[in-house]
Amino acid sequence: MPARMPLNRFAAALAGAIALGALMGAAGPARAEEAPRRTLTITGTGEITTHPDIATVETGVLTEGKTAADALAANTKAMNEVFKGLEAMKIARDDIRTSEFSVSPVYAQPPTRPDGAIEAPVIRGYQVRNQVTVTVRKLAELGATLDKLVSLGSNQLGGISFGIDKPEPLLDEARAEAVKDALRKAKIYAGAAGVALGKIVTISESGGYAPQPVYAMKAMAMRDSAPVPVAAGTQKVTSDVSLVIEIE
Structure with a gap:
């Protein structure tokens, strides 16, 4: 005949199960209600002319x-x-x-x-x-x-x-101009679409100086x-x- 669980231990286990279920139930709907993040991807170009x-x-x-x-x-x-x-x-x-x-x-x-034959060179x-x-x-x-x-x-x-x-200082200037150009265009697109810009998520670079x-x-x-x-x-x-x- 199986041993019976003491009453106080049974009550503690039942309370723990109820609390865990309530926690999972609260977390589930919250994740389901999360809206996908809306973003705008835009490119910019910076150019410095020198001798x-x-x-x-x-x-x-x-x-x-x-x-x-x-x-x-x-x-x-x-x-x-x-x-x-x-x-x-x-x-x-x-x-x-x-x-x-x-x-x-x-x-x-x-x-x-x-x-008509050709001899070997x-x-x-x-x-x-x-x-x-x-x-x-x-x-x-x-x-x-x-x-x-x-x-x-x-x-x-x-x-x-x-x-x-030493092109690096000039390249840094071009990078700063490229970011300004991208932000300028982003503001134009956001204004035309009737939305507001938030924080910048990522910045990536391509191209650069070449002789x-x-x-x-x-x-x-x-x-x-x-x-x-x-x-x-x-x-x-x-x-x-x-x-x-x-x-x-």
Whole structure:
């Protein structure tokens, strides 16, 4: 025969069950009555225009020889002259970085035989390419630098990219302008819709500053122009933000 629960313990358990049920019943309807939060998502753009203060130049030497060793020796001699010239122009070693170095065979185009067959190409020599990226921090001397590179034997000149050495302060200004732009548009939408704006829920950023490349003329065309005329133009530092704002 099962033991009976003492009366006082039974009463305590029953009271606890009633209290728990009342608590669950009170919490349930409250959650069901919660209305979904209404929000407005809006984007803004900030833009700061400034003049660049640095430029990067892709330059180097391409040499050929009957053997790979001959081509390499000629390339090394020419590149050493380029490095000496850059040092004489007070360009720091930290502002010179090797971006490409390659040794490759050069093939002679074989003649077509009378029967139309094409013979296998024959190696007639080797080619060595040594390319460096140079950062010029004195834009007033950029034209003279380009002319000097060509006169020193640099026969490979790629694009010129202008940039900003320390863009972060300007980017912060663009961020602030982007938020102002987003809030301005949010107020217009809220006013047109007849609602009031609440607190900002989230802010996210996309985009940002990027240097703008400017392509240079061919290196051989620069020999008759000293110093080479170069226009840096202006740079735009931009920031795009997205705001999620509560609607009251």
